[in-house]
Amino acid sequence: MDLIPAPLDAHRYGDGKCVALGPDTALSAGPGAEQAERWLRAELGAATGFRLSPHEAAPGDALRLAVHPLVTEELGPEGYQIRVSPNGTDVFGGGPAGVFWGAQTLRQLLGPDAYRRAPLPGEHRWRLPICQIEDAPRFGWRGLMLDVARHFLPKRDVLRYVDLMAAHKLNVLHLHLTDDQGWRIEIRRHPRLTEVGGWRERSMVGFRDGDRRDDRPHGGCYTQDDLREIVAYAAERQITVVPEIDIPGHSQAAIAAYPELGNTDVVDTGALRPWTDWGVSPNVLNAEDATLRFYEQVLAEVLEIFPSTFVHLGGDECPKEQWRASPAAQARIRQLGLADEDALQSWIIRHFDRWLAERGRRLIGWDEILEGGLAEGAAVSSWRGYAGGVAAALAGHDVVICPEQQVYLDHRQAPGDDEPIPVGFVRTLADVYRFEPVPPRLRADPAAARRVIGTQANLWSEMADGSRDVDYRLFPRLAAFAEVAWSRLPADPGERDVAGFERRMASHYARLDALGVEYRPPGGPHPWQRWPGVVGRPIDGLPPNV
Numbered sequence: 001m002d003l004i005p006a007p008l009d010a011h012r013y014g015d016g017k018c019v020a021l022g023p024d025t026a027l028s029a030g031p032g033a034e035q036a037e038r039w040l041r042a043e044l045g046a047a048t049g050f051r052l053s054p055h056e057a058a059p060g061d062a063l064r065l066a067v068h069p070l071v072t073e074e075l076g077p078e079g080y081q082i083r084v085s086p087n088g089t090d091v092f093g094g095g096p097a098g099v100f101w102g103a104q105t106l107r108q109l110l111g112p113d114a115y116r117r118a119p120l121p122g123e124h125r126w127r128l129p130i131c132q133i134e135d136a137p138r139f140g141w142r143g144l145m146l147d148v149a150r151h152f153l154p155k156r157d158v159l160r161y162v163d164l165m166a167a168h169k170l171n172v173l174h175l176h177l178t179d180d181q182g183w184r185i186e187i188r189r190h191p192r193l194t195e196v197g198g199w200r201e202r203s204m205v206g207f208r209d210g211d212r213r214d215d216r217p218h219g220g221c222y223t224q225d226d227l228r229e230i231v232a233y234a235a236e237r238q239i240t241v242v243p244e245i246d247i248p249g250h251s252q253a254a255i256a257a258y259p260e261l262g263n264t265d266v267v268d269t270g271a272l273r274p275w276t277d278w279g280v281s282p283n284v285l286n287a288e289d290a291t292l293r294f295y296e297q298v299l300a301e302v303l304e305i306f307p308s309t310f311v312h313l314g315g316d317e318c319p320k321e322q323w324r325a326s327p328a329a330q331a332r333i334r335q336l337g338l339a340d341e342d343a344l345q346s347w348i349i350r351h352f353d354r355w356l357a358e359r360g361r362r363l364i365g366w367d368e369i370l371e372g373g374l375a376e377g378a379a380v381s382s383w384r385g386y387a388g389g390v391a392a393a394l395a396g397h398d399v400v401i402c403p404e405q406q407v408y409l410d411h412r413q414a415p416g417d418d419e420p421i422p423v424g425f426v427r428t429l430a431d432v433y434r435f436e437p438v439p440p441r442l443r444a445d446p447a448a449a450r451r452v453i454g455t456q457a458n459l460w461s462e463m464a465d466g467s468r469d470v471d472y473r474l475f476p477r478l479a480a481f482a483e484v485a486w487s488r489l490p491a492d493p494g495e496r497d498v499a500g501f502e503r504r505m506a507s508h509y510a511r512l513d514a515l516g517v518e519y520r521p522p523g524g525p526h527p528w529q530r531w532p533g534v535v536g537r538p539i540d541g542l543p544p545n546v
Contacts (some may be wrong), residue, residue: 002507003108004309004479005486006167007135014130019060019084021126023050026057029099029499032067035236036099040065043107047125049119053267059087060063063106065099069094078238079136079170079482082106084128086435094136097238101169105133108511115514116169141454142485143172143242144478146470148181148427149253151203152220152460153470160467164474164515172314173234174242174456180252180275180283185243185305186223189297190258192318196219197253200274206421206463207376210276210535214465227305242364243306244313245293246287248348255283256269261291263329264320270479273518278462287323287332287344309362310379315349316366334533339372346372355377364400367392384545387438393451401437407481407544410460410473412538418524420472420531421463422459425543429522432457433480433501434493443491457481461485463536468518472529475519479508 002011005539017208018027027044038137040063041052049242051062064309070092072372075093075240091106093099102413107114110126144165147152153161158175158178165173177185221529222230232240253274257264262269263286275281285291302311320341325327333344353363353375365444369390374380382389389399404411404424409432411424442448457478480501483489489496512519 001109001129001131002504003133004501004504005107005483006501007105007502008488009134011133012087012129012131012348013131017130018127019061019086019089019130019360021048021050021128023063023220024050024065025050025061025276026055026059027052027063028054028065030064030066032096033091033093034066034101035238036065036093036103037094037237037268038488039100040103040106044114046112046118047114047116063089063091065091065103066093066284067095067099071303071491075134075136079134080105081135082109082133084109084131086130089128097171098136100166100238101137103133103165104165104169105135106522109168110234111440112507112510112514115511129186136139137169137486139452139485140455140481142170143170143174143345143400143402143454143456144170144474145174145176145244145456146186146401146459147176147179147461149176149182149467151218152182152184153461153467154270155222155230157227157467157470158230160461161470162230162234162237162239162362163370164478164517167241167335167511168479169477169486169517170482171239171243172454172456173239174244174458175245176244178244178246178253179250180281181278182274183253183257184221185227185245185302186221187301188224188378189301190294192257193254193298193513196257197274200253200276201463202276204278204462206531206534207423207537208279209537210430213276214532218465224301225304231306233526240308240338241306242308242312243302244309244312244314244318245295245298245302247352248287248345249280249287249316249318250314252281252283255285258294261285261294263326264485265328266322280319282319284318284322285348286326287329287348292348294535295352296355299352303361310364311356311361312364313352314365315345315369316383317331318345318368336346341376342372344372346375350375366470383543386441389452389546390439390441390448393448394445396451398451398453400454400456402458404458405546406435408460409430409457409477409481412536413473413477414519414524416540417532418530419536420469420525420529421534422536422538425539425541426538427477427543429477429480429505431504432477433484433498434496435481435484436491436493437484438491455481455485468529470518471518475512475517476505476509476522479505498499
């Protein structure tokens with residue numbers, strides 16, 4: 001049946017026979033399955049032209065969706081069972097999410113044309129194989145991070161990626177909304193964040209060694225209602241949107257909008273503009289009370305938009321040079337009785353950890369928040385390798401494993417000059433499929449291993465200035481990652497059936513084609529997917545397993 005992600009258990013019956021869908025097919029839902037019913041009727045109705053109304057139908061002509069307590073007990077709220085027989089088709093979920101994931105699998109069973117937005121001309125026989133499927137996810141956090149700060153993605157593109165995530169049973173969209181190069185979220189109390197921080201004068205093209213620029217201004221932002229729409233659209237598809245507001249580094253766009261946020265006793269912050277280079281800007285937030293109040297006001301509006309338990313506050317790559325040179329920062333360190341600048345960053349993170357906890361939320365940050373002491377209750381996105389995640393898990397903190405060496409999907413997919421703006425290590429489809437989120441050190445400690453709440457693939461957008469580039473870098477590798485996050489694969493990467501996955505991908509490419517995804521073909525990029533002459537920053541050799 002070539003399903004991706006692979007289910008726990010799937011069997012065909014009836015000597016290869018199928019059940020047909022037609023104009024008289026009825027779609028109905030019990031309590032808790034209404035969202036999945038709305039979604040399935042809209043998607044299959046568009047592809048088939050059938051109404052799929054909840055009318056009385058012959059038993060074999062019925063699609064039934066329901067939450068079932070036995071599925072909840074056996075497979076959990078995201079688990080599901082599918083039973084296709086001559087008596088009709090049933091999708092039972094352990095909860096609304098389980099019903100929805102089952103509906104996604106049902107769509108796969110109907111073939112790639114079920115992913116089109118209108119019926120194709122001519123007669124089409126819509127058939128479901130007589131089968132039984134049981135399934136449930138390995139991890140509760142199956143994430144994708146989209147960097148919309150370096151290059152802005154319009155709302156329509158974000159909604160499209162929500163649909164593509166749902167098709168792969170991914171359930172956390174981490175939106176990187178602020179950085180040195182742009183601030184993308186409307187904050188009504190501080191409008192200059194988007195008026196000034198939301199656009200830059202020009203952009204670097206490729207890596208800086210190429211000395212190539214695009215002199216067009218680049219910018220964009222999401223209104224609060226845009227983001228509420230994204231959150232609601234995602235929630236209908238069982239996806240949680242986690243916002244990221246990066247502090248105290250990666251903040252030049254914010255400082256350009258409000259110069260008093262920066263280290264004014266070291267640099268002329270009034271002369272700053274959103275950064276036009278890639279990399280890490282030296283301009284970071286100061287640690288004054290007024291700056292803390294400013295970001296509390298920002299976060300108060302963020303919490304009104306995003307109901308997610310977790311709020312990501314970055315905490316990564318914060319250069320300390322300005323704090324070392326700043327009399328005000330040094331006085332702050334002495335006043336607080338801190339050891340050094342790392343401890344000052346930790347103090348800032350701890351402040352917002354408490355602030356969020358008081359409002360029923362939890363802080364998550366990149367693994368640099370371990371430096372100077374981890375904030376109590378904080379969770380860690382382990383990006384520099386496994387080490388930060390291991391340390392955090394052993395200390396009793398929740399962890400999302402997302403090492404750059406393995407699942408940074410902006411990294412190149414093959415060696416050679418054909419890859420557009422090649423960055424980082426080569427990470428092929430097979431490499432991503434062999435990624436194991438729980439390292440041996442944690443597998444040896446079951447209590448610590450349970451602290452790994454999930455895994456995430458990250459897409460940084462410096463080298464991807466639009467959705468066509470994002471498509472190319474994400475796919476097909478996101479399909480491999482989705483199976484790693486969902487399915488019960490062997491812990492030893494060497495035991496994984498890469499050939500079997502690639503065989504199933506042959507069917508999945510047809511689904512991606514129907515969805516209009518401009519993925520990297522297995523044989524290499526199309527001519528129009530290349531960026532000849534644009535310098536990247538490839539890293540040779542195998543990535544370290546750290």
